[in-house]
Amino acid sequence: MDDKELATFVRFATGFFLDGTRLWRRRRDGAHQLFARPESRIAILKAVHDDLGHRGFYATRAALTDRFWWPQVRADVVWYVRTCHYCQIQQATK
Numbered sequence: 001m002d003d004k005e006l007a008t009f010v011r012f013a014t015g016f017f018l019d020g021t022r023l024w025r026r027r028r029d030g031a032h033q034l035f036a037r038p039e040s041r042i043a044i045l046k047a048v049h050d051d052l053g054h055r056g057f058y059a060t061r062a063a064l065t066d067r068f069w070w071p072q073v074r075a076d077v078v079w080y081v082r083t084c085h086y087c088q089i090q091q092a093t094k
Helices: 003-013 038-051 057-067 073-083 085-092
Strands: 016-019 022-026 032-035
Touching: 032 057, 038 057, 038 073, 057 073, 073 085
Parallel strands: none
Antiparallel strands: 016 022, 022 032
16 A cells, blocks of 8 residues: 555545444544444335335435435435335326
């Protein structure tokens, strides 16, 4: 790893911290997001999207990323909203 790669890694890593056994991400605005483990991501997506009343990508992403973070969270929200059975039925009836 050269100096530039090391500096990039250190900058990325300093955005995270441990609180007990939980890993948190520190956003630029100072807010904290809980790192969601892979095995809990679908349940989180379902809870956030469904509890919002199937309001789509932007509302789901905003509500989810207010509290949680994981790599490729945006892509996972896109996938979940596009494959939501209820949302597909509602779009077909419009």
